[in-house]
Amino acid sequence: MLLRLSALIGSALLFSSLGLAQDAIPVDDWKPATTNQDGKDFPQVNSEGRIRFRVVAPDAKSVSCSFRDSSEFVKDDKGVWTGYTRKLDEGFHYYTINIDGAEIPDPNSKYFFGAMRWGSGVEVPANDEDFYAVKKVEHGQIREVLFYSESTEQDRRAFVYTPPEYDNDQDKRYPVLYLQHGWGENEYGWSVQGHAGLIMDNLIAEGDVKPFIIVMTYGMTNDVRPGGMGGFDISDFETVLVKELIPYVDTNFRTLTDQPNRAMAGLSMGSMETKAITLRNLDTFSHIGLFSGATISTDDVKNTEGFKDKVKLVFVSYGSKEVGGGNRPRRGGDPEATTKALKDEGINSHYYLSPDTAHEWQSWRRSLREFAPLLFVRKVGDISQATAATRDLPKPEPRTPQSMERVSNVHIDTIIKDAFKDSFRIGTAGDFPARYSNDELKIATEHFNAVTPENCMKPERVHPAENTWRFELPDALVAWAKDNYMSVHGHTLVWHAQTSDWFFRDGDRDVVTQRLKEHINTLVGRYKGKIRSWDVVNEAINDGGNSETGQTENLRSSQWMKTLGPEYLTLAFKFAHEADPDALLYYNDYNIESGPKHASSMVLLKRLLEDGAPIQAVGIQGHWTTGRVPYDDIDKAISDYASLGLKVSITELDVTIRGASGGQFGGGFGRRRVGSGEPASAEDLAAQAEAYAKLFAIFRKHEDVIERVTFWGLNDRRTWRFGQHPLIFDANSNLKPAYAAIVNDAGLSDAATSSASPVADK
Structure with missing residues (x-):
């Protein structure tokens, strides 16, 4: 002492x-x-x-x-x-x-x-540094190139980011973002201090962006000193960029060379260059990003011929300390109001404020993270969606909802949501409508009447930092679902995975409890009356187990568990119920239909009910494989959960025809095609069809208990288990035999065909 x-x-x-x-x-x-x-x-x-x-x-x-x-x-x-x-x-x-x-x-x-x-x-270290961390994902390359500039009579350097998949397919071409540094910096800035490559790698791995190329070169900004910016003539750099660098890149890289697939953005003085160059070259650039510097006003729009027709996006961002507390942006004016005025003029404009940062790299890293998912999108009605699906993928055949014939000789007389309209909802999962083609959106709305956001409402995505929320994708999904008469199931409020470390920083129980409450209250409260049901807690039970662990809850040693103990589940359900008393609240997990894990789920659910947790339903995820589907266990599990007075949904259904089952991630849409192997054989498809038919017979048997059956993905391309052919539409969105087996075995072959009328809540 x-x-x-x-x-x-x-x-x-x-x-x-x-x-x-x-x-x-x-x-x-x-x-x-x-x-x-x-x-x-x-x-x-x-x-x-x-x-x-x-x-x-x-x-x-x-x-x-x-x-x-x-x-x-x-x-x-x-x-x-x-x-x-x-x-x-x-x-x-x-x-x-x-x-x-x-x-x-x-x-x-x-x-x-x-x-x-x-x-x-x-x-x-930043509380949200995970988005530019080095992770176990596929990485792109930062390539150093030299190009000769006739206007400056010298070789100039540029760094070119190519996405992870760039060398895999020599026929595929990519959009391009030209990304500029600020005064006092050079072409190294964005790739070194800004971590642009890592930001893109992680966004691509999560499926948040369409892969594109980024070009970073010296913007000649250091030829002028602060104080002399008013007379800064960027015409020399404009010549280098537009007349020399862009042709070099289009010649030496596989780019999409049309105006809709070219963007420019910059920070500080680089944003001033971006504004001046893009407004003078609207036949070259369609997307504009201005970080901590310039803004585009309605006067700029009026004075620039063709602006509304040619500009697809204006993005403006600042650090909160640059514009808050009486501070004014470096170029004057109110950037948020200016951006809103553009939106009121019908221009696709976005404003982002980086929390608790100033004129510094953390503001600009975050700006790139927010900007990138908005790039190279087009408007479908009032819905933004990426062009990736239509440009790079084969177009599926035109379809009608009635008597559909496919290359596999699949014939149906009714669609799946109508076949089970008196039994339970039929859902799909995805972060709709962003990055889905028109044909894919049409399939989703014709065949399904419920939707689960696959990623955009997970804690790390929607709430990456304590005072940072990313509602754009969730808001778009909820609006799209409403417009198409689809119910929304929220996924997920509390999970051991994909949850940022800031929730647990300092480790104080009261602080973490308050953070949990605020997270749930904010998210559930925002969509009160708009989201029908929620996965409140996801995958809290350990895998495997034995007869001994089956007598206990066997909870994972997660950060939630370490900080709050088993009570975190009860608290989560109570907080969710307080935020929306009418929402149906789920515990969701995989493999809980069988063995010790099922036994542990029963122990857990009984305890939650005894504790007064307002839990009303259980989600059996349903990641299965042909030849190993535990039909009897599934039948019994549904009955067991019903005996507790709980509803049941099959929340993440897929049945693979080869490869590992639940819990093992595949490549996913937009990633390297892991295990894509050979196409499915007729025998594979027949076995899968039989499995799906048996499963839906069980679900129909329990239609008084089953609330919803959701397929985890739209088709065999848009699935986390790509290459295992798990869903009822193939990779080109053609019907598979499994679809016909489900609806034809439903005993409703004479049922009425699809209509566009709203689906009433059950």
Whole structure:
């Protein structure tokens, strides 16, 4: 105890000597910065976002750093100087070390080009850094190219990001985004400080964007100093970009060369370049991104011929500290109001505000993340959707809802949602309508009357940071479903996976409980009366088990479990019910129809009901494989859950014809085709059809209990189990024998065919 007290007194004296008040003593959880040179322990970052520097300069008379409001640096008896910064914003920061008046790079830091020089930089970990983290996903390439510029009479450098799949298909072509840095930086900025490649890799892996190429080159912005921007003539760079670089890229990369497939964006001065160049070249660019700088006004629209016809997107973003608290954007005006005015004029415009950041890289990284999913989309009525599906994929045959014939000689006399209209709903899963073709949207609305968002409402997607919500895709899905008379099932509020770490930061039970409540209240409350039902808790039970674990709940050791204990499930259901008392609330899981996991599910559900949790239904996911479908277990499980007074839905149905079953992810739409192998044989398809027919016979048997049967995907291309042929439409959206087996065995071959009338709630 005496030693500990002495250490504390020593620390207090040290911080006092550094000029830090007792209440400003940094938290002692320092870690080396990720931007350090290999093997260097300093600078270090703590959980407050402060930086600790250690500089060996025994002969120096003074040492400091370029961060304002930093402590004085103090030298010890070995000539080592130590100092601390104030609390910094999350993300990347440039800095220098000052030794006796000389500004030098920190010899411990990696070097980055910014502020017109190669110098030091430090990364403060962000609560939402996962979107640019290095993950176990397929990665694209950042390719360095040199192109000759006749106008400047020199070879110039550009970096070109190509998506992970670029080298797999030599016939496929891609849209292009030309992405510009700001003043004081160069062509390295976006790929190094901005992590543009990692952001794209992760977005593509999650299926959030259509893969496209990004070109990053030096924008000649450093030829002008701050204060001289009013007279900045970007015509020289415009010539380099439009007349020289774009033709080079179109010649040397597989690009889509038409105007709808070319975008330009930039940060700070790069946004000013973007505005000037795009407005003068609307036959070249269709999508415009302006990060922390320029805005486009309604006067710009009026004064630019063809703007409304040619511009597909205007995106404007800032850091909240750039425009909040009495601050004004660098170019004046109110960018949010200006962007809204464009929307009122019928222009597809979007405004994004990065929470708790200023004119810095974290604002721009987030801006790219928000901007990228909006690129290369077109309007279908009032619905945005990506062109990827129609440009790169074979077009399915025209279809009618009645007496459909397919290449596999599939014949039906009714469609599936009508075959079971008096029994239960028939759903599909996907983040509709974005990135679906017209034909695919038509299939979805003709054949299904319920929809589950596959990814866009998962915690990490919709709520990546404590004060950051991403409602655009969920809002679009809910509106699309309403327009097409489809009910929505929300997926998912609480899950051990795809949940950002910020929920659990600090580990305090009360804080985490409040975060859980606010998350559920905000999400469920936003769609109160619009979303019919919710997966409140997803996959809380451990896999496998034995007769012993089957007598317990056997809950996963998740962060929710570690922080709140088993009560987190009860709390989640209570919070969801408070937010929307009319919503049907589910526990959802896979493999709970069989064995010890089923036994554990019964123990868990009984406990939740005894605790007063407002749980009303159970979701059996239903990821099965032909030849291994546990029909008897499924039949019994539905009866067991009904005995507790609970409704049941089959929430993620797919039946593969080969490969592993539930819990193992495949390539998915937009990813490398894992296990695509050979096409399904007639025997495979017949076995799958028989399996689906038997399953739907069980579901029909329990129609008084079954509320909904949802297929996990739209067709064999848009599925997480690509290559295993799991669904009732093939990869080209043709009907499969399984579809006919389901509807023809329903005993309703003479039933009325499809109509466009609304489907009433059961």
